[in-house]
Amino acid sequence: MRTVIFAINTSLDGYCDHTLFNPSEEVHAYFTNLMAEVDLVFYGRIMYQLMFPFWAEVAQNQTGSADEIRFAQRLTAIDKVVVSRSLDKLENHTRIVRSHPAEELLKLKQQTGKKIAVDSISLLPELLAAGLIDEFHLVVHPVLVGKGRRLMDNSSLPEKLPLRLMDTLVFKSGGVALHYVKP
Incomplete structure (x- = not known):
C-alpha cells in the first residue's frame, strides 16, 4: 500500500496562506527533494488554483531561482488529481474527481507506485477522519502573520x-521542517 503524505508551509501562528510569507531557497530545495518520492499529488480546488498556473509558468519560462525552477519542473511533471465540482478543464497530467475524495484517495493508495502527496487544507479533516494520511511534513516559518x-x-x-x-531540519532562515508519522 502506498504512503500518503501531507506537506505544507505554515507560519508560527498556524496560518498556511502562501501569499503572506515567502519560503527560502532552502525550503524550495526541501520540498523538491520531498517530491522526488512522490508520483501523485491529490489537490483540493483552492490549493490547485493557488499552485497552478503559477508553477507551470515558472517551469515553462524558466523564471525564478534555480531551486524554484527545479521545484516547478518536478511539480508540473507529477500526475495530479483535483477534487472539484466546478473546474472543467485542467492541464496535462491532471484529472478531476467530482465527489467522494476519501474513497478516491483510498483507491489510489491501494495501487502500486510512489508516495501520494495531499495538498488541500479543506480536504484534510475528511482524509484524517478516514485514516488516510500516514505522514506529515510541516515547514514552520519564523513569522507571525x-x-x-x-x-x-x-x-x-x-x-x-x-x-x-521522525525528523527535524532547521533552515538558515530560521524555519524548521518537522516530519511526523502516525504511530
Whole structure:
C-alpha cells in the first residue's frame, strides 16, 4: 500500500496562506527533494488554483531561482488529481474527481507506485477522519502573520491524533521542517 503524505508551509501562528510569507531557497530545495518520492499529488480546488498556473509558468519560462525552477519542473511533471465540482478543464497530467475524495484517495493508495502527496487544507479533516494520511511534513516559518487560512479550525478534527516525530531540519532562515508519522 502506498504512503500518503501531507506537506505544507505554515507560519508560527498556524496560518498556511502562501501569499503572506515567502519560503527560502532552502525550503524550495526541501520540498523538491520531498517530491522526488512522490508520483501523485491529490489537490483540493483552492490549493490547485493557488499552485497552478503559477508553477507551470515558472517551469515553462524558466523564471525564478534555480531551486524554484527545479521545484516547478518536478511539480508540473507529477500526475495530479483535483477534487472539484466546478473546474472543467485542467492541464496535462491532471484529472478531476467530482465527489467522494476519501474513497478516491483510498483507491489510489491501494495501487502500486510512489508516495501520494495531499495538498488541500479543506480536504484534510475528511482524509484524517478516514485514516488516510500516514505522514506529515510541516515547514514552520519564523513569522507571525495573524491572518489567512489555518491548518485546522477548532471543529475540524473529530478526535485527537497522536503523532511520532521522525525528523527535524532547521533552515538558515530560521524555519524548521518537522516530519511526523502516525504511530
